[in-house]
Amino acid sequence: MKRILINGKIFTGEKFVSAMEITDETISWIGDSQTARKRAADEVVDLKGRLTLPSFWDVHTHPLWISETLGSVACTPPNVFSIEEMIAALKNSPQVGKKDAWIEGWGYDESKLAESRTPTRHDLDKVSTTQPVYVLRSDCHSCAVNSVALKLAGITKETPDPFGGMIGHFENGEPNGVMLENGASKLIKAVKEKDTFENVVKRTLKLAAHYRSRGIGVISDMISLVAPFDYAEIYSEAARRTLEQEVYLYYSIDEIKRFNLTKLPQPTHPHVHVAGIKLFMDGTISNRTARVKKPYKNATTTGFSINTAKDLQLAYKFAKENNCQIAIHAMGDAAIQLILDTYGDLQPWLSDRPSVRIEHATLLDDKILKQFRDAKMNFAFVTQIIFLYAEYAAYFQNLDEKRLKECYPLASMLQSGVPTALSSDAPATAWIKPDDVFASLACAVTRLGANGEDLNHKEAIDLVTALSMYTKAAAGMVETAQTAMLTVGQSADIIVLSQDLFNVDPQQWQKTTIEKMYLRGKELNA
Structure with a gap:
């Protein structure tokens, strides 16, 4: 099957082209529309000038929780x-x-x-x-x-x-x-939660339409469980039916302890992958449960720790033995510092992706960013600007001015050289569409909150960089041969947008809809 897309504004992740050829599941040619019309094809799709992008990767989310909120x-x-x-x-x-x-x-x-x-x-x-x-x-x-x-x-x-x-x-x-x-x-x-395996799978299948509406082609379930139903089995069965999204699973360290696991479960479908393990070091800034070095604003509390250095050591041993990643929830600077102090001088065990992902990585000053840059361990940040966008009132209430400016410092994170990706953590934020990628992109570019608050404009980034953090950089967080770019030989994972982000005010980006979506060359129905 050969399909040619013409008359588009196709952003490959590196440059703009107007035409693309898809052969079966992969991109087989890119170029201009005049040349494309001379190529033989089974189908020609006129993009009518629409902006066309690689589909998004949400590498920190909770799909089964989302399926419940639906x-x-x-x-x-x-x-x-x-x-x-x-x-x-x-x-x-x-x-x-x-x-x-x-x-x-x-x-x-x-x-x-x-x-x-x-x-x-x-x-x-x-x-x-x-x-x-x-x-x-x-x-x-x-x-x-x-x-x-x-x-x-x-x-x-x-x-x-x-x-x-x-x-x-x-x-x-x-x-x-x-x-x-x-x-x-x-x-x-x-x-x-009293459910049957079949009912959970049926609920999971509803995610296909949800993620199609968001333009998301790859998802990671960040608190995967073994019981009452193994997530590897749930997602594998959903993939055998109608769930087209690629799935990465991170199993909770609590499950590893509870069942004395020595190995991680294995999926039975090629589009479902077990990527690593997940543990929590603290809570959240908005709830004053994130572990911070100095007390919260107008308070004496510093949050609380959930797991300890001993748990980090257990995770390190398990991950090395299973050649998988460690993903760690850490929002407060004290929690982040403990991870750095425990792992910073240790030898990485993965070479094709980060060995340790810091999830959220909310409070980061220049000093700790330099420590991460200089560490022997290959760390990465997977962060969520949507939190600050939607929950600024809580952050303002809980943090002094200096720490407010250190929240989700995207420009500084990128300048440090530590690999950094954007994600949603949906449904875990106070916004009606917590995994609306366009909301996150707009906030990253403007550093304006939902009510127009200044979220430290010095940490703003440009649109191309922001898009990369939801595509190429996100793909770099997991084990994959894909680059999340629209180049020859890559999977044809493509979204066609209703408006051109490059020529529309960022405040209007949330009005964008997904007109077409292709995953592995297959068009997904709306």
Whole structure:
């Protein structure tokens, strides 16, 4: 099968051309439209001048979490700005009135709510006193639930805080329904998530349309599990059906400990890959749980650690033995420093990709960037400017001016020479479309927040560089033969946009839609 695309503004990642030939799954020729018309083809596609790009790679996201939010209530801007609006939105959930069904929402951030606080069980009891109500916080680490959910989980005033989390309480000691960080959220999820393998696969298949609408051709699931269903099996089965996106899996170190794993699971489909292991060093800036060197603004707290140097050593040993990556959630500068101090002088074990990925890498000053540059270990940063864009109010509330300027310093990260890619961490941020690549691109180029805040314009980058961080640089984070560029011999993974980013104000980029998408030369239907 030969398909020729003509009359386009095709950005290969290096230059602009107007025509391209696809033979089966790969790009077989690029050039000008006049020459292209002389080439034999089974199909000729007129791009009508549209900007055409390599499809995006989201190398830090949570697809199965996204699949759950597709059927739950968005409790995030620009839809919800108060607890009262959240209650009203949840009351309109299609799950209301269904026996044994959970009423679910996602995306709240207390700093964006008019009440400036987290919803409690008393608030969520206004939604229902007969059905469990569960609302996932924007960071996907914490949640708020009603009294029914607490009862189902067996949580009382005597329930101790679990490892890696805290149970919120009222002044009288009774649980208030706020479950801080993953360790506490898991207590709720353990009674909520009762599913079958087939149902999980069907939910996963809904991601195909979602990612097509985002122009994303490669995804990484950053908290992959072994039980109750192995993610390698879930994604392999989904790929055998209709999920066309390439998938990379990072298994939680908690699963490795829990099941005493010595090897990682193996997928049974060629488009699904097990890439490495994932661990958490701290929480989030917006929730003041990220581990920082100096106390948060107008506070004495410095966040808390989840895993330790001992856990980092365990991960190092496992990764070396399995020739896989380590991906580490670290937002606070203290958490990042611990990783650097533990691994910096060790010999890398991977040569074709980073051995250690720092996920988020939020607070980085010039001193620590130089230390990363000079380290023997081959580190990389996979960061999310969408956090600062959507959650600036929380960052402003929690960080002093100096540290605000050190948040997601894209220009400085690139200047350091440490490989850096952009990603979304969706659905883990307070925005209605957390994995809208165009929102991230616009923020990276303008350094303006959702409400026009200056996010340190000195750290702005140009559009070509920003696009590279979602394509070529992102591909460099995983094991692949692909460059995420539109060049001869590469996979024909292509998106055609509704507007030209190079000639449209960045403030309008979020209006962009994906008119056509090809993965491995196959056109995906809208």
